Structures are given as C-alpha cells and as structure tokens.
Amino acid sequence: MRVATEGLQFVSPRGGLAPTSRRPYNADQQQKEVMAMERIELSRDCEAIQIPAGNSITLEKGVEAFITQSLGGTYTLQVPAYGGLFRVLGKDADALGKSSHQADATAISSGDIEAMVWDQLKTCFDPEIPVNIVDLGLVYGMELTPTGEGANRVDVKMTLTAQGCGMGATIAIDAKHKLLSIPGVSEANVDIVWDPPWNPQMISPEGRERLGID
Numbered sequence: 001m002r003v004a005t006e007g008l009q010f011v012s013p014r015g016g017l018a019p020t021s022r023r024p025y026n027a028d029q030q031q032k033e034v035m036a037m038e039r040i041e042l043s044r045d046c047e048a049i050q051i052p053a054g055n056s057i058t059l060e061k062g063v064e065a066f067i068t069q070s071l072g073g074t075y076t077l078q079v080p081a082y083g084g085l086f087r088v089l090g091k092d093a094d095a096l097g098k099s100s101h102q103a104d105a106t107a108i109s110s111g112d113i114e115a116m117v118w119d120q121l122k123t124c125f126d127p128e129i130p131v132n133i134v135d136l137g138l139v140y141g142m143e144l145t146p147t148g149e150g151a152n153r154v155d156v157k158m159t160l161t162a163q164g165c166g167m168g169a170t171i172a173i174d175a176k177h178k179l180l181s182i183p184g185v186s187e188a189n190v191d192i193v194w195d196p197p198w199n200p201q202m203i204s205p206e207g208r209e210r211l212g213i214d
Contacts, residue, residue, distance in 0.1 A: 037078070038067040046095035048077070048086040051127050054169025059086065059095075067096065072123030072132060074174060087127060087170060089177055113184050114144055117154055120178040126167050131210050133158060133171060137202025140193060151186035154179050158190060159198045168192045 046059045059065070059079060065086075069076035073090035075098075088096060121139055122132045133139055143155045156175065160168050172190040179188035203213070 040065050040067060040096050042095050043097060044095050046088060046092050048088050048092075049170055049173055051076070051085040051087055051170050052166035052168075054173050057082075057086070059088075065096075069125075069127060069130075071125045071130065073178075074123075074125075076127045085127060087174060089174070113152060113182065114142075116182050117142060117144065117179060117185070120182060121156070121175060123178060124171060124175045126161075126171055128167065129161075131203070131207040133175070135204040135207035135210070136161070137198065137204065137207070138171075140196075147186060150184055152184055153187035154182075154185055154189070156188075156190045157193050159193055161198050163194060 042059055042061050042063050042065065044061050046061075048057055048059050049055070050057055059077075059082065063079060063081050065077040065079045067075055068078050068085070075088045075090075075093070075096060077086045077088060077096075078084075079086055093099065118134065121142070122134045124133045125131070126133065126136070129136065138160065139156060139158045141157045145153045145155070147153050156179070158172075158175075160171075172192060175190045176188045179185055179190075200213070203211070
C-alpha cells in the first residue's frame with residue numbers, strides 16, 4: 001500500500017519507506033526495527049491469515065518466522081518457507097512464544113459496548129502502516145443493533161487509502177475477529193466502501209503526529 005500525503009510518502013515495508021516531509025516518520029527508528037526483527041520457531045501448528053489475500057492457512061510447528069510487526073494484539077510474520085507475510089491473532093500468541101497477556105495489551109474492560117467496539121477497532125492496523133484504522137480515517141461508520149437476549153450485531157463501514165490496495169480482506173478479517181471477541185457481540189460485519197474516497201485530511205491529529213505530517 002502507498003499512502004501519499006502532503007509532504008510525505010509512506011510505502012510498504014516490502015518496498016521501503018521514502019519520507020519527504022520536513023519532519024519525516026522516524027526513519028532511524030524504522031531501520032532499527034527492521035534490523036531487530038525477532039526470529040522465532042512456532043511451538044505448535046498455528047492458524048494465520050495470508051497477507052494480502054486474507055486466506056486462512058495453518059503454519060506448521062517448527063517453521064521459522066520473523067516478527068515484522070506487533071501492534072493491536074496481533075503479529076505480522078514473515079515466513080520464508082511459505083513465501084510471504086502472515087498475520088497471527090493474539091489468541092495464538094503462545095505459538096510464537098508470547099503470552100496471551102502480552103499479545104492482548106489492550107484487553108477489553110467492562111463498560112459501554114459501543115465504546116468497546118471503537119476501542120477494538122483502534123487495535124486494527126494495516127500491516128504496512130503504523131497507525132490504526134480509526135486514526136487513519138478509514139472507518140466511516142459503525143452501527144450497533146440489538147438482536148435479543150443481550151446480544152448485538154455490529155456493522156462497520158470502512159474504506160482503504162486506495163482502491164488498488166490489496167490489504168482490504170486482511171484488515172476486514174482482523175476487525176471482524178476482534179469485534180466478535182467483545183462480550184455481547186454475536187455478529188459482526190465489516191464492509192469495504194469507496195464513497196467518499198479517502199484522503200489524507202481524514203487522518204486524526206494523533207495519526208498525523210505518528211506519521212510525521214505537519
């Protein structure tokens with residue numbers, strides 16, 4: 001994915017980062033993060049989501065992997081034996097040698113379901129951008145509908161930074177899994193829409209600061 005903003009160009013880690021802003025996004029920090037990718041071997045078979053296709057597969061026990069990103073309670077892995085990137089949810093963190101507590105640092109607390117929905121959406125990230133989908137301005141709307149007996153359906157409409165972005169399925173699956181983990185949510189739908197088209201002005205002040213946009 002490529003996010004073009006005023007004075008900043010953010011490119012997929014597979015293609016490198018090319019900031020041109022007067023206050024670029026932590027290039028030195030990114031270089032350190034790349035150099036410090038953690039090598040692991042899976043301790044058991046582990047369910048994963050292929051990036052960007054969104055297909056579910058099983059990574060086999062003992063396979064070598066490198067953790068390229070750990071945000072929002074999920075892990076992005078580079079797995080040479082499988083030839084690509086994969087996302088592992090926090091519930092399977094033990095297969096990576098991580099504790100479930102460590103993987104789910106943003107665990108849901110008691111309170112209003114709507115607030116919990118937004119909290120969970122803020123733990124969803126594009127694997128290529130270090131800003132959550134809410135602060136990136138990708139979430140256009142959320143509707144909570146009671147379905148009886150204390151259960152609710154959550155419908156989310158979101159977009160992507162560009163129609164050619166191949167990460168839509170991966171992000172939508174991640175968001176749906178996290179919404180279904182909320183107590184009182186029995187159904188969750190995440191739809192990708194294109195109207196209105198996304199633009200960099202939709203990024204929140206927190207997101208702009210994270211990306212180094214003036």
